[in-house]
Amino acid sequence: MRELELYFGPQHLGMVGNFSITLKVEGDRIVEAISNPGYLHRGFEKLMEYRTWIQNFPIVCRINVVEPDSMEMVYAMGVEKLAGIEVPERAQYIRSVFLELARVGSHLFGLWAYSNMLGFDTVAQWAMYHRDLVLDLFEELVGGRVYHIYIWPGGVRRDFPKGFKDKIVKTLHSIGGCVPDYNNTFFENRLFFERTNGIGKISQKEARELGAAGQVLRATGMPYDIRKIEPYAAYDKVEWDVPTRQDGDAYSRIMVIRDEMIESVHMIFKLLDNMPEGSVYNRVPNPLKWKIPKGESYVRVESSRGELGLYLVSNGGDKPHRAHFRTPSYPHGLIILEKLLKNASIADVGNIMISLYVVAPEIDR
């Protein structure tokens, strides 16, 4: 049979983000897949070297548009560690609530992309609607729908407004009320199982070899979660579980995402109940003349897609000497995707890509 070269993306209805995969196909089977990133490369880390510590906050969150908050968090943590700033306890709780809300929003976005890919228009529209309800909360809190710049070195920018806790609870209840609908139409749908079971299967050993993290690893049975391993914010203050599945295929990954969303919602309720009173902000020195002592730090958080790390080097000046983000989509999109696409069918390209939760701007930075 004739071998065809097929470009999947960047202009493609099944492609989420500006990313491209070059496929060599024989009939319906893929012989070779080559990830082709770089459509979104802006040289973030170079730009950060030209901006002061505080000026970097607005650009750091733009590395990942789907969940910008974990980016802010990791940068704030890096700066705090280098400068030795303490964070008040209430701010820790608020950060956790905020990050978990962002995780719910991000997973709903992933659910949109995934169900849209499979042709589940209806569920996709519902998920997008519910994500918008979460964005409304952000809008009330910080004024922006997508980019928040809320987490700040030394705490968060402002306290929760009056009655905001109730609003969070109300919104999450209205989303949670639709979980049975989602289950009936999507997660327990026989065709969904048929489409995803055994697709893009990766064993735990292989996943370890290839540097996987996040859902990809948790779907193979390992509860590897930075929130448990190296707790930051207030994640060690409440009880919660790491959901896992055993099979390592697309079905497991999506079910892990579903369970994680539900776990996050429960965690938010617990955090809101235990939230202490107090200040939310420790003053930092005058940001215009802020110099951070010489040193280096590596901090990591669990973003909605996996381990997100930041290697930050300061040479004692008012700007970072070097910042390098370890983004979870990087190994997922560049190595694991290529491996899993080999011998898959064309119908499953988007299926596998979105089940790995590859977010293109994160890879390119």
Add this chain to the structure above:
Amino acid sequence: MDRNQVKKWLESPAKMGHKYSLWAVYFCTGCGIIEVPPVITSRWDAERFGVLPAPSPRHANLFLITGYVSVKTLKAIINTYELMPEPKYTVGFGSCPINGGMYWDSYNTIKHLDKYIPVDGWIAGCMPRPEAIFIAVTHLWTLIDKGMAKGYIKYRENYERYRENQEKALGRLEWPPLFPVKDENE
């Protein structure tokens, strides 16, 4: 909205058809794409006004350039733009295609999109709200009505200069010119 005025439909069917059937190329050029799914799904529902994501650039007549354009993306944008059948309309979404926005000093983003392809309208902001897309669409309606959305004609007439700029940014263009280019030696 004059969608239900039969008289206008009989007078200029092409204009009205283009106004109320804007199919957008689904191309996630930058972070602005994050606001497009809410717009086409149930919260804002752009399909009410006939705005729809098209599966292929051949079907489309609206090109939303959502966010910063890196050099590599510019190549894909030009390719996609040239694939679209005429008439076609381009809208730049967000601050970054206007003048570079936040990435004004990045070595890998082109700053002014209208140096490389014609743009009919801009939506400012980072990130513009979904409502801004609707405002842009209504402005585009006015432009189509008055015959001012002529980016594609401008592209045809000034193709040589556009191609020269594209070559400057991309180095070398692998595809043949869309419109005949005069050879300077002749």
Add this chain to the structure above:
Amino acid sequence: MVTTIKVLEIIASPLVALIIGILFLGLFRKMMARIQWRYGPPLIQPVIDLVRLFSQRGFSHGAIFDMGIIISLAGTLVLILFIPIGGMCPLESTGGLLVILYVMLFAPIGIALSGGGGVNPNISIGISRKLILTLSYEVPFIFIILALMSYYRSISIVEIVNAQAHFRWSLFSPLFLSGVAYFMILPAMLGIRPFDIAGAPQEISSGAYVEYGGKYLAFAKIEHALALFIIIALFVNLFLGGGNLLTFLLKMLAVFVTGVFIHAVFPRFRIEQATKYLWFWPTIISFISLIFIQLIRWQNG
């Protein structure tokens, strides 16, 4: 006088089919929107799209590319003349079911021809998927047609429709199982989910239609609307007893609405899953039905 009526019918039936088909497409989008908690486009949105597509400059890939879409459209138009629409059937005395079986293959073959002129690899994948899908549903379809023909001892659709007058619908006759099988393959014939594999915008950018722009896409849309009409009309005629124009359209609407609901809650099959499904339950059921009909015939002598 008879000739004049015939000529009028020949003009009228494609027109009716076109109007109903396009309205159905509009209704389809509106209903999907409502299921998805949206307001949805106006009912005449497909007409607006068609006006726009006709005013846009298409891009041709050569003569075969142009010919293919015309063949496909022509095949579908011819097919309409063989189908009774509420008592109106321009070519009632010829061919009947057998002709329909053959002419139904024109549309996919035309698209395949046209795709041969394009260079996009998505086209060839889309066409191969479409042909495999056609092949898959043809098997149970032929069993169903055979059962019908041997039960009514006729190949004329008009006679079959007349035999079902006064509520003796084939769906509630010994042909019940055939009707069920037909209903099971109906989504595949309509190309709606879970069988919208040939287009699959998220996988292969609408497959064979990826290179069509402007009037080519408009022709493809018209063809799609007509095909939608034909397949539902055939089901209504063969199993729901036809009827006069009003009841006929009402029955069509009922079948169509069921189809939309199916479309709304299912994802897309992979092509091999679709073939597996179509060659399993519908084929078995339609085959059992065929044997059953033969037994009845044999008993009645």
Add this chain to the structure above:
Amino acid sequence: MNNVLKQELESTFKDISLSIPEDKRMVITASSVQILTILRFLKDKGYDHLAMISCVDWLEQGALELVYLISAYMKHDNEYTEKEKLTITLKTMIPRENPEFPTAIPVFENSEPYEREIHELYGIKFTGHPRLLPLFLERDYEIPPFRKDFDTREYVKEVFDKIPFVENKQ
């Protein structure tokens, strides 16, 4: 736990400097020839998660610093030990002129895209790497863009700002 590892490392490798700046972190500085052996040693000890490879340009010292960040995956499900909590930073300096370095792919398979990226952005040639093709960039740059002597603002002025706007034909 960390002290055991520290002693093991110090007894196996002679001229490395090793420090524990804070809890859960360990910084090892070694000469460039030792890196692959240390990586393999750490992997055998169970530190099998290469989080990333980074590179820092020290212009004044005339050196590029390669940084390997290593932590451990979990060995037993449902149990979080001290091992996973430790992150090891392994650093080495190599000269800025014509830098070359052996690839770490034989030890950690996932170092492939990181090395490709560093090759593109810093110009370090990784010997033995199967495909050192461009990853992100479309244009050619004389100086690899992430080096400190590449001034992105100057570059923008030189290249993009000089492209003229297209005005309508008169």
